[in-house]
Amino acid sequence: MKKALEKAERFQALFFQSLLNRGKEVLDQVGPKDKVMVIVGRPYNSCDSGVNLEIPKKLRDLGVLPIPMDFLP
Numbered sequence: 001m002k003k004a005l006e007k008a009e010r011f012q013a014l015f016f017q018s019l020l021n022r023g024k025e026v027l028d029q030v031g032p033k034d035k036v037m038v039i040v041g042r043p044y045n046s047c048d049s050g051v052n053l054e055i056p057k058k059l060r061d062l063g064v065l066p067i068p069m070d071f072l073p
Contacts, residue, residue, distance in 0.1 A: 019068075019070045019071055020072075022071060023070075023071025023073075027071075030065065035063060035064040035065065036064065036067060037059055038066075038068075039055065041069070043068070
């Protein structure tokens with residue numbers, strides 16, 4: 001069980017790092033006149049289109065780039 005926990009923790013850390021890497025990729029492409037908004041919330045709320053009322057989609061339709069808070073350091 002200890003080995004499984006260590007492996008799970010290692011993969012969880014890799015996953016969190018991949019979120020930060022993706023956030024950096026996205027933010028590096030944002031221009032000075034681009035509009036960006038951070039979506040604040042727990043992933044089980046903010047990433048569920050039924051719960052978040054499709055706010056990220058609505059923001060994109062308005063020309064605003066929504067970024068999940070988990071993408072930021």
